[in-house]
Amino acid sequence: MFKFDRTYKLPFKYKVENDAIVYLQQNSIFKRYLKFIKRCFIVHLLRQYSLELDNISKKHKNILWINISAPSFGDSLMDLSSRVLLQNKNVDLFTNITDSSIYSEDEIFSNVFTDKKLIIKKKYNLVIIDSYSTRSLKVKFDIAPSTPFVGMYGFYNGPDINRTLFSFHRLNHLLGYVSNEKRINEIAKPSLTISENDKEIVKIQNLPTKYIVVALGGEWPFRTFTKWDTLLKKILHADNNLNIVIVGSSNGGHSAKIIMDQFENFNVYDCVSQFSFTQTAYIIKKGEVLFCCDGGLMHAACAVDTCFIPLFARVNQQMRLTNSINAYPLFDNKDVNNINTEVIYKKYIEVKEFLDQP
Secondary structure (H helix, E strand, O other): OOOHHHOOOOOOOOOOOOOOHHHHHHHHHHHHHHHHHHHHHHHHHHHHHHEEOOOOOOOEEEEEEEEEEOOOOOHHHHHHHHHHHHHOEEEEEEEEEHHHHHHHOOOOOHHHHHHHHHOOOOOOEEEEEEOOOOOHHHHHHHHHOOOOOEEEEEEEOOOOOHHHHHHHHHHHHOOOOOOOOHHHHEEEEOOOOOHHEEEEEEEHOOOOOOOEEEEEOOOOOOOOOOOOHHHHHHHHHHHOOOEEEEEEHHHHHHHHHHHHHHHOOOOOOOOOOOOOOOHHHHHHHHOOOOEEEEOOHHHHHHHHHOEEEEEEOOOOHHHHOOOOOOOOEEEOOOOHHHOOOHHHHHHHHHHHHOOOOO
């Protein structure tokens, strides 16, 4: 179990885009080894070392998946994307309160829990743990101390990676390589079930039947585009009857005000910070094209099969996207704001011509 190379080597035989080499160069071996030893100690302290498995067999019919390490909706969608490979199992999810909201109507998870007390008496054949962090291992110990478990990331820690492909290839490995590399790469994508209630909430807003979507805001300045208004000028100059829906969370509020003030005489609809994540995903699903940066709503577009034009900076599209989604990415080494709006507009025309084909 306690091999140090598990912290940076992929736990399956196929290749997935990652930056392990860069990570190893930039982080001291002492610091990485200290974290590894700490995790090994916790596994021993909680008497879990003899319970680790490296396979999910036919006898494992009732499974609890613990996923509390994903810091955002987008990361959660990627990390749990491979659950579709467990369709013949009875799978429950334990996660944080925020992420639980996007799985309430999920087609794979039978139950979604956020309180350990509610599942302490349930019987599972197997537990899937997101990582061997102290918090995740403690949750597993509190819920099912003597139940065998498998780790998704396990001791793998530090390097950035394509989380969707990692999730699919890791679970495929655990299931005994039921699919080959080519097949997994073809089907790997996030998924999201949108409830009828969420659909109705969006429908009563009476949005037009045909529109494009622009996702505003962001958490990191280098991947928060601030020139959407300039791009919209170009788009509306070519078609001033076009319907545009702007979406995003509260951090997109300032940009939304600028756009609504600037284009008050055009068909621009403000849906920023007015809908839940799944409701916004449904708005994206009904749209023709989404403009966005690397973030949660980009992964929502992946999940609902909407064509999108994502802007990337520093981290390229190979680290975030898969072959099974319909994306037309643009990239800059430093900042998404270095991507010229004329380049984005030309990409939009390219996409529009493709979508307009009979």
